[in-house]
Amino acid sequence: MEALETYIERMSTAESELLAELERETYLRVIxxxxxxxxxxxxxxxxxxxxxxxxxxxxxxxxxxxxxxxxAAGLPDGGVIDTCEVDDELEFMIRSFFDRSAYADKLNLxxxxxxxxxxxxxxxxxxxxxxxxxxxxxxxxxxxxxxxAVRSGSWILADNILWYGxxxxxxxxxxxxxxxxxxxxxxxxxxERVENVILxxxxxxxxxxxx
Ligand SMILES: C[S@@+](CC[C@H](N)C(=O)[O-])C[C@H]1O[C@@H](n2cnc3c(N)ncnc32)[C@H](O)[C@@H]1O
Numbered sequence: 001m002e003a004l005e006t007y008i009e010r011m012s013t014a015e016s017e018l019l020a021e022l023e024r025e026t027y028l029r030v031i032x033x034x035x036x037x038x039x040x041x042x043x044x045x046x047x048x049x050x051x052x053x054x055x056x057x058x059x060x061x062x063x064x065x066x067x068x069x070x071x072a073a074g075l076p077d078g079g080v081i082d083t084c085e086v087d088d089e090l091e092f093m094i095r096s097f098f099d100r101s102a103y104a105d106k107l108n109l110x111x112x113x114x115x116x117x118x119x120x121x122x123x124x125x126x127x128x129x130x131x132x133x134x135x136x137x138x139x140x141x142x143x144x145x146x147x148x149a150v151r152s153g154s155w156i157l158a159d160n161i162l163w164y165g166x167x168x169x170x171x172x173x174x175x176x177x178x179x180x181x182x183x184x185x186x187x188x189x190x191x192e193r194v195e196n197v198i199l200x201x202x203x204x205x206x207x208x209x210x211x
Contacts, residue, residue: 008040015039019069022097026064029093035063037131037159041202042070045129045157049074052155054126059083060114060140061132065094071129072103080106082121084114086132115139119147130158134177137184145193154210156194161185162204 015023019042027033037045049057049071055078059068062085072081085094088111098107110117114132128150130140137158144150161167166178167185188196188208196208 012040012043015042016073018097018101019066022064022066022069025093026066030064030090037067037070038202041159041205042066044201044205045070046074048157049127052127054155055079056123056125056127057081058114058118058123058125058128058149060118060128060130061085062090062094062109063131064090065097067129067131068094068107069097069101069103072101072106075103075106080108082108082110082123082125084110084112084117084132086111086113115143118143118149121149123149124151125149125154127155127157130156131160134160134163135180137180138187141184141187150210152210156206156208156210158184158188158206158208160203161198161206162200164203 023036023038026036045067053076055076057071057075057079059071059081062068062083068081068083075081085091091109091111094109098104098109115136128144130137132140141156144156150156161181161184163178163181166175167182171178185198185206188194188206194208194210196206199205199207
């Protein structure tokens with residue numbers, strides 16, 4: 001499996017120097033660096049943005065900014081990304097990489113919980129990338145519809161929806177994330193307002209189109 005992952009990385013277009021530096025810095029300085037999207041998923045996000053051509057993207061869970069910068073690389077002229085991060089200790093690092101990129105003017109960083117911030121932005125998004133707290137995925141999804149942040153034609157992409165394969169295993173006592181992701185995937189698959197497909201890229205992406 002590791003050999004296959006290395007092969008996929010080598011046969012995909014290389015990440016930019018800035019993104020490679022951001023990944024190195026994340027592994028050096030931040031707790032839980034494995035949360036970063038990284039090279040292949042980052043390239044996939046950029047390509048998806050090039051395909052969808054959204055004018056406004058919402059991201060829930062900036063972390064150190066890798067996925068936001070990847071999506072920004074694919075944005076059409078005039079496009080913007082609103083990205084929310086609850087951990088204020090990450091703000092300095094995020095802003096320093098955003099400022100060094102060519103996309104600083106396209107990226108709006110909000111520090112705080114997306115559940116509090118998004119309803120106050122009064123925006124409708126063409127694309128939403130959900131990558132925050134796994135236990136809050138269902139709450140994010142409901143909030144997006146309730147506050148009008150998504151509409152017919154919007155795309156939602158949710159990360160980590162296979163949760164290292166645990167979604168098909170027997171639940172383990174004390175594990176809150178797995179049941180939360182299982183519930184999120186169930187809710188989406190039964191929601192008649194949308195159609196969706198699960199992509200087994202990295203830890204799994206749920207690609208949802210609002211009908
Ligand atoms: C998996 S990481 C995001 C990785 C990032 N999207 C990337 O690809 O590099 C999850 C992030 O979501 C943040 N988070 C958790 N709950 C949140 C919330 N309610 N609102 C905004 N961010 C949240 C965490 O602090 C963490 O930095």
